[in-house]
Amino acid sequence: MEYLYFLYIDFLHKYNLPEFIGMATFPLLPFCMVAAALILVVLFLVLMERKVLAFFTQRKGPNRVGPWGLFQTIADAIKLLCKENITPTGAEKFMFNLAPLLAFVPVMVVWGLIPFSSEFDFMSYSVSALLFMTIASIPTLGILLAGYASNNKYSLIGSFRSVAQAISYELPLVFVLVSIVVLASSLNLRQIVLAQISVYPFCGWFIFPAFLGFLIFFICATAELNRCPFDLPEAESELVSGYNTEYSGMKFAFFFLAEYAMMFIMCAFMATLFLGGFLSPFGFYLSERFIHNDLLAQVLVYFEQVFWLFLKTFFLIFCMMLVRATLPRLKSNQLMGFAWKVLLPLSFLNLFFICCYKYFIYAK
Amino acid sequence: MNFEVLDKFNVEIIKKENSFEKIRVESSNLCDLLNFLKNSAEFNFDRLNTIIAIDLVDNFELIYDLHSINTSQYARISVIIDRNSPKIPSIIEIFKSAYYDECEIFDLFGIEFTNNQNLKRLFMPKGWVGYPLRKDYKQTDERLSWNEK
Amino acid sequence: MTKNRLKINIGPQHPSTHGVLRLVLELEGEIIKSCEPVIGYLHRGMEKMAENRTYLQYLPIVDRIDYLSGFFNSFAYCNAVENLAQIEVSKRSQYIRVLTMEMNRLSSHLLWLGTFLLDMGATSPLFYTFRDREVILSLFEELTGQRLMYNYYTFGGLRHDVSDDWLDKVGDFVKIMPKKIQDYEDIITNNPIFTTRTKNIGVLSKNSTLQYSITGPNLRATGIRVDYRNSKQETGNKEHNSHGLGYLVYPELDFEIPTAKTGDSFDRYKVRVEEMKVCLKLISQCIDWLKSNTGEIISPIKQHLLKVPEGEFISNVEAPRGVCSCYVKSDGSGNPYRVKWRTGSFYAVQILPKLLENTFYPDLMAIFGSLDVILPEVDR
Numbered sequence: 027m028e029y030l031y032f033l034y035i036d037f038l039h040k041y042n043l044p045e046f047i048g049m050a051t052f053p054l055l056p057f058c059m060v061a062a063a064l065i066l067v068v069l070f071l072v073l074m075e076r077k078v079l080a081f082f083t084q085r086k087g088p089n090r091v092g093p094w095g096l097f098q099t100i101a102d103a104i105k106l107l108c109k110e111n112i113t114p115t116g117a118e119k120f121m122f123n124l125a126p127l128l129a130f131v132p133v134m135v136v137w138g139l140i141p142f143s144s145e146f147d148f149m150s151y152s153v154s155a156l157l158f159m160t161i162a163s164i165p166t167l168g169i170l171l172a173g174y175a176s177n178n179k180y181s182l183i184g185s186f187r188s189v190a191q192a193i194s195y196e197l198p199l200v201f202v203l204v205s206i207v208v209l210a211s212s213l214n215l216r217q218i219v220l221a222q223i224s225v226y227p228f229c230g231w232f233i234f235p236a237f238l239g240f241l242i243f244f245i246c247a248t249a250e251l252n253r254c255p256f257d258l259p260e261a262e263s264e265l266v267s268g269y270n271t272e273y274s275g276m277k278f279a280f281f282f283l284a285e286y287a288m289m290f291i292m293c294a295f296m297a298t299l300f301l302g303g304f305l306s307p308f309g310f311y312l313s314e315r316f317i318h319n320d321l322l323a324q325v326l327v328y329f330e331q332v333f334w335l336f337l338k339t340f341f342l343i344f345c346m347m348l349v350r351a352t353l354p355r356l357k358s359n360q361l362m363g364f365a366w367k368v369l370l371p372l373s374f375l376n377l378f379f380i381c382c383y384k385y386f387i388y389a390k
Numbered sequence: 391m392n393f394e395v396l397d398k399f400n401v402e403i404i405k406k407e408n409s410f411e412k413i414r415v416e417s418s419n420l421c422d423l424l425n426f427l428k429n430s431a432e433f434n435f436d437r438l439n440t441i442i443a444i445d446l447v448d449n450f451e452l453i454y455d456l457h458s459i460n461t462s463q464y465a466r467i468s469v470i471i472d473r474n475s476p477k478i479p480s481i482i483e484i485f486k487s488a489y490y491d492e493c494e495i496f497d498l499f500g501i502e503f504t505n506n507q508n509l510k511r512l513f514m515p516k517g518w519v520g521y522p523l524r525k526d527y528k529q530t531d532e533r534l535s536w537n538e539k
Numbered sequence: 540m541t542k543n544r545l546k547i548n549i550g551p552q553h554p555s556t557h558g559v560l561r562l563v564l565e566l567e568g569e570i571i572k573s574c575e576p577v578i579g580y581l582h583r584g585m586e587k588m589a590e591n592r593t594y595l596q597y598l599p600i601v602d603r604i605d606y607l608s609g610f611f612n613s614f615a616y617c618n619a620v621e622n623l624a625q626i627e628v629s630k631r632s633q634y635i636r637v638l639t640m641e642m643n644r645l646s647s648h649l650l651w652l653g654t655f656l657l658d659m660g661a662t663s664p665l666f667y668t669f670r671d672r673e674v675i676l677s678l679f680e681e682l683t684g685q686r687l688m689y690n691y692y693t694f695g696g697l698r699h700d701v702s703d704d705w706l707d708k709v710g711d712f713v714k715i716m717p718k719k720i721q722d723y724e725d726i727i728t729n730n731p732i733f734t735t736r737t738k739n740i741g742v743l744s745k746n747s748t749l750q751y752s753i754t755g756p757n758l759r760a761t762g763i764r765v766d767y768r769n770s771k772q773e774t775g776n777k778e779h780n781s782h783g784l785g786y787l788v789y790p791e792l793d794f795e796i797p798t799a800k801t802g803d804s805f806d807r808y809k810v811r812v813e814e815m816k817v818c819l820k821l822i823s824q825c826i827d828w829l830k831s832n833t834g835e836i837i838s839p840i841k842q843h844l845l846k847v848p849e850g851e852f853i854s855n856v857e858a859p860r861g862v863c864s865c866y867v868k869s870d871g872s873g874n875p876y877r878v879k880w881r882t883g884s885f886y887a888v889q890i891l892p893k894l895l896e897n898t899f900y901p902d903l904m905a906i907f908g909s910l911d912v913i914l915p916e917v918d919r
Contacts, residue, residue, distance in 0.1 A: 083666035179547045183569070183900070254660060255732060261660060262554050264901055354732050355660025357901040358569055408623060408850030436749045439855070440881035442866050455853060455864070455881075459749065459765050466853075487752030490889045498586075513579035513918060522587055 029325070057138065064137050068286045072099045074340075075286075075347055082351035106282075109275035114177060117272065121175035126273065126280035129168030132161045133287045140294045141216040143304050143331035153213045158295060159200060162250075165284060166192040169259065169269045172281070176272035184268030187358055188252060188259035194365035195249040195256075201373035202239040202246070205380040206232055206299045219303035227309030233300040235383050239376040240300045242369055244345070247292045249365070251285070254350040258358055289346070290339065297338035304331035395432070399423040404468065412453070412468040417478045420454075420469055424484050427456060427465060434458050435465055438485035443495045445525045449473045450501060454481075471501065480506035498523040543567055551580045555658045555904055558914030560888065566900060574895040576888050581918040589878035594620055594694070595842045597875065601865075602688040604880060605916040607650055610636075610643040611858040613692045615865035616878075618786065618854040623869050624840075624847045626695035631834030633788045635701055636692065638825035639682070642709070645716075645818040646675040647859040648811050651911045652723065655808070658904040659736060664723065671719055674712055681705060694845060695838030706826050713823050720815055728809075737804035741894050741906035744802065751890040755861030755883045756810045757910060761802035767857040769796055786856070792824050804909035811911070846873055860884050860911050884916040 034055070035048045073088065073095060080087030088095030113122055139154045139161075151157060166189055173185020207213055209232055210221035224230025233240050249256040260268030270281045297303060306312070313326035356364070399422060402414040415423050427435045435456035442453040454467040471478055480503035481488045492503045493512040500521035503509055511518065520527050550561035559580035565573045585604055589597045601616045602609035614636060621628060628636075653668035676686045682705060683689040683698070691698055727733055743753065745761045758765060768789040797813030799806030847869040856863045861883015870876040887910040894906050 079662070083663050084670060085666065179545060183545075183547075183566075254662075257660065258901070261901070264555065264904060266554060351663050352726070353661060354656060354730065354736065355901070356732055357736055357899060359899060360732075360735060406850070408625075408848055410851065410853065437752055437754075439752065439862065439864060440866075440879070442853075442877075442879045444868060444877045453866075455866075459763060462765075485752070486747075486750045487886050487889060490885060511579075513582035515579075522584065525590075 029321070060138060061134060064134065064287055064290070065283075067290055068283055069099045069103070071286050071290055071343065072102075074343070078344065078347045079351055082348075103279065106275055106279040111275040111277060112272075114272050116177040118175040118177070121171050122272075123277070125168045125172035125175060126277045126284075127168070128171060129165040130280045130284040130287075132164040133284045133291065136161045137287070137291050139215060140291065140298060140335075141219055141303060142335060143328040144216070144220070145328060150214065150216060154215045155203060155207060155213045155218065158215070159196075159203060162288070162292075163192065163196060165288065168284075172273070173269040176269075178272050180265040180267070180271050181269045184259040184261075184265045184271070188269060190358075191249055191252070191256065191258065191361060191365075194362055195246045195369070198242050198365065198369040198373035199246040199250065201370070201377055202236070202243045203299070205236055205239050205373075205377045208377070208380055208384055209235065215298055215303075219298055219305060222302045222305060228302060228305075228307045231300065231302040231305075236300065236376060236380055238372065239380070240296075242373050242376060243296060243300070244342075246365075246369065247296060248346060248349065249361070251289050251292055251346075253289065253346060255353040255356050256361060257355060258361060261355055289343065293342040293346070294335060294339045296342055297335060301338045301342075303338075304335045306330070306334050395430075396423065396426075399426070410466055412466045414468045414470070417469050417471060420467070421479055421481060421484065423467065424454065424456075424481055427467075428484060433463075433465070434460050435463075436460070438481075438487055438491075439464075441488060441491040441495060443499045443501060443523070445499065445523065446470075447525055450476055450499060452478065452495070452501070476501040477504055478502075479504050482506055497521075500524065544572060549903075550577075555908070557654065557912060560912070560914055560917070562891070562903075564895075564900075564903075569900045571895050571898055571900060571903065574892045576891050578888060578914075578917050581914050583915075583919065585880060585919040586878055589875045591874070593843070593873045594845050594847060594875060597878070598693070599688065599690040602690055603915065604919055605858065605860065605863070605882065605884075605913055606687050607647045607913055608643050608859050609687060609689050610640045610691070611856050611863055612865075612880075613689065614640060615854050615856040615858075615863050616867070617692045617694055618856070619852045619865045619867040620694050620845075620847060622852045622854065623850050623867060624694065624845065626838065626840060628695055628838075629834050629836060630788070631700075631829070631832065632696045632836045632838075634825050634828050634832075635697055635836065637787050637789065637792070638701075638709070638822060638829065639679075639689075639691065641818045641821045641825070642675050642678070644859045645815055645822075646672045648815050648818070649675075651811065651859075652808075655908040655911075656727065656733075658908040659733065661727075661733075664727065667719075667723065671716065678705070678709060678712065681708075693838055693842055695840050697836045700836050701829065703830065706829055709822065710826050713819050713826070716819055717816065720812065720819075724812060728812075734805060736901075736905050737808060737909065739801070740804045740898070740902050741909060742801060742803045743890070743894070747890070747893070748802070751893070752886045753861065753883075753890060754886070755858065756814060757802075757807055757861065757883075757887060759796065760799045760806040760810045762798055762800050764796050764798050766796045767855050767862055769794075786854075792821055794821050794824075804905045807909040807911075844873075846871070847875075858883060860913060860916060861887070880919055882916040882919070884910075884912045884914070885919075887912050888917050 031052055034052055035045055038048045077087040088098035091097040091101045113119055136158050139158050141150070169188045170185045173181040206218060210218040212218060212221065222230045222232055252259050260270065270278055273281060311327045311330050313323050313330050317323040317326060396413065399419045400416055401423065404412040404414050427433045435458045437457045437459060439455040439457045442455065444451045444453070450471045450473060452469045452471065456465045456467065458464070469478060478501060480492055482492065489506070490512065492506050493510055495501050496503060496509050497511040497514055498521055514522065519530055545566045547564045547566055548561065549564060551559040561577040561580065563575040563577060564571050585600065588600060598613070598616065601612045604612045649668040649672040653665035656664040679689060680686045682701060683691040743757065743761055745763055748758050748761050768786070794817050797810050797817060799810050849869055849871040851866065851868040853864055853866045862881070863883065864881035866879040867875055868877040891907065895903060898906065
């Protein structure tokens with residue numbers, strides 16, 4: 027960290043800027059970087075989703091704008107930016123405009139909580155796992171507000187469903203999180219990752235003791251993200267587009283962005299909890315092994331850790347896309363029944379099992 | 391088929407060359423006849439295929455096309471109604487599927503089915519003037535003449 | 540309308556109404572309390588059009604009644620006119636008619652399968668079924684020059700013969716298709732989400748299907764084995780006016796009629812999938828016959844000068860969406876005096892209020908989709 031800081035100060039000195047500017051702006055830099063990275067990742071994610079779905083359904087997917095359709099999402103984003111912002115008559119104007127922000131801002135905040143590497147996380151608290159869950163549930167409020175404020179019955183039903191779904195699926199999610207916290211003896215996300223270091227490569231990952239928990243978490247995360255087969259709030263064959271039916275232009279883009287960003291973050295969170303986060307699956311870092319310049323290796327390790335995290339995240343996202351391509355949508359009463367009658371008892375079981383495991387084996 | 395038992399309904403069997411056999415009945419006896427045909431073990435016509443309305447210029451003819459699932463036979467009941475006061479008892483009590491058929495005929499021919507409470511125009515817009523499938527229908531609605539102006 | 544009810548308007552423009560159906564629903568929470576279908580948005584006056592045209596001029600129009608199974612409408616009309624004018628149809632033409640109609644039924648069921656699952660939220664099967672349907676449509680395009688509105692049948696025959704080359708292509712398609720259908724069954728039939736969403740949903744009793752005049756696969760899903768193609772009825776009482784059972788050469792062909800038991804959405808799905816297999820069986824039998832037999836297919840009569848003697852006729856055809864009846868009345872002139880169409884979807888829409896009462900809102904798609912309603916056929 028200090029090394030980066032000095033690099034930055036040197037860089038400013040070249041342009042004859044005083045050091046206090048560096049001191050003031052340095053903490054903001056990672057945030058800007060992280061926010062920019064998130065937007066880029068989302069742009070790529072949308073393209074990836076379309077390509078993967080196209081692959082499953084024997085199509086080509088976007089391939090006109092740029093090589094391999096790379097600029098398709100950028101073109102879409104520009105189109106959305108240029109579009110007219112329509113506020114329907116009869117809509118509650120203030121809340122209608124507030125809703126997309128309420129859905130988007132918390133996503134940007136929780137993004138900062140993910141530990142990208144062993145050094146580089148700029149929001150690290152002793153209770154960051156809990157904080158993550160708390161802030162991550164705020165976008166539901168935005169969805170509720172959007173449904174209520176748009177003065178549209180489809181939106182209203184969509185937002186009802188969304189809230190019911192979020193409440194039922196948050197419970198098993200948190201119980202699984204508790205089991206992980208028990209395993210790691212910490213609520214700090216970086217500590218959780220570091221607790222997964224073991225003598226043998228990847229054997230210490232929490233997915234092995236908590237495999238049941240991982241499955242529950244994956245299902246609940248899919249539900250939390252309103253993705254197929256749990257995409258009832260925006261079931262297009264029933265509700266046209268659900269809570270965002272009345273939104274257009276940039277406001278719609280905010281919802282869209284928040285949805286995909288949240289998907290990425292949820293998967294990164296899952297990778298952190300179960301798949302060893304930024305840890306290398308080989309037990310050593312490639313850059314440490316192959317680059318003999320210590321200083322360079324130290325910097326490259328950080329990047330490599332980010333790479334491992336992203337790789338794991340994208341693997342989980344790919345699984346989610348696979349699920350989307352295969353399964354039909356659940357019915358609302360089926361959905362609630364599944365959460366309360368199946369997942370919640372299973373998550374209790376998982377917690378109980380993990381506690382026993384921790385007490386008898388892990389403690390030795 | 392043996393249609394002699396139907397004599398109590400005052401029926402007339404019509405068989406012309408190049409046409410199917412029809413059972414002609416007065417509109418007052420229609421419901422009784424259909425009820426009998428549906429429920430009697432001999433005929434057991436359990437499905438009303440469709441109701442066909444024809445404008446015969448002087449009057450209207452309605453043909454009730456009955457099918458039997460069990461015996462794979464059909465019967466066509468024909469009713470003649472006066473053009474000046476086109477009214478006929480509804481048969482939705484006997485065959486529920488007749489509701490849409492009757493609405494359609496009301497919509498396109500202007501034949502009124504008594505006892506059918508929810509008779510409405512099925513295809514044409516509300517407030518449409520005239521009954522399009524009558525032979526003397528003249529198109530007067532301005533909504534359709536937009537391309538002639 | 541009570542206080543707690545939410546009145547919601549589905550359509551005429553809505554992603555899942557397959558055209559321009561409008562449903563006025565009253566919801567209590569997510570439970571549908573009442574439903575009122577509003578139709579007529581696609582009314583084109585098919586029956587009125589017939590009265591201003593000659594018999595031949597009306598022929599291309601009838602394909603548009605149900606654009607997914609144009610051959611059936613075309614055949615129903617041709618059959619009625621042929622019976623009135625007493626025109627003989629050669630054996631080879633009949634076999635080609637059966638072949639094309641069964642291919643059309645297959646393509647129609649494939650489209651239904653894809654859109655039904657799309658309504659249920661599964662996106663992939665749509666592309667798979669469209670891929671296979673595309674093959675059929677290309678074959679039709681090669682044969683008739685059209686992909687949907689074929690205008691291939693004429694009074695007493697067909698426009699032109701099929702080539703052996705084309706038959707070979709159809710034969711190749713029939714060979715790969717069973718594997719594809721098996722694939723669909725693998726991905727759909729045992730999927731727990733799909734089965735819980737469709738089993739015991741939208742149950743039609745035997746009695747109510749007959750009361751509401753529901754025909755076709757929807758009727759057979761309740762366990763009643765009735766198919767107008769088949770002359771071998773269970774209690775077949777063959778007299779002079781049995782209703783056109785076993786038209787064309789169907790009595791010579793070997794096929795079974797798939798049925799199910801309970802008449803719920805799942806059974807309707809199952810019956811249609813089984814019917815696709817039957818279609819393949821019929822197609823391959825037709826190909827075998829056509830390859831080993833030759834014959835005249837061009838009708839000797841002058842189509843455009845056709846004068847039909849006075850009379851009336853109803854022809855019943857087993858279309859993919861139920862019985863399609865065409866009534867033609869002739870007054871001896873060159874124009875039909877009255878044409879009336881009876882289509883399966885018209886009655887399937889009528890039963891919706893009864894089926895949807897007290898079901899969950901998402902069941903709407905599972906029920907409405909499984910009935911296989913197509914709107915141009917309803918409004919005509």
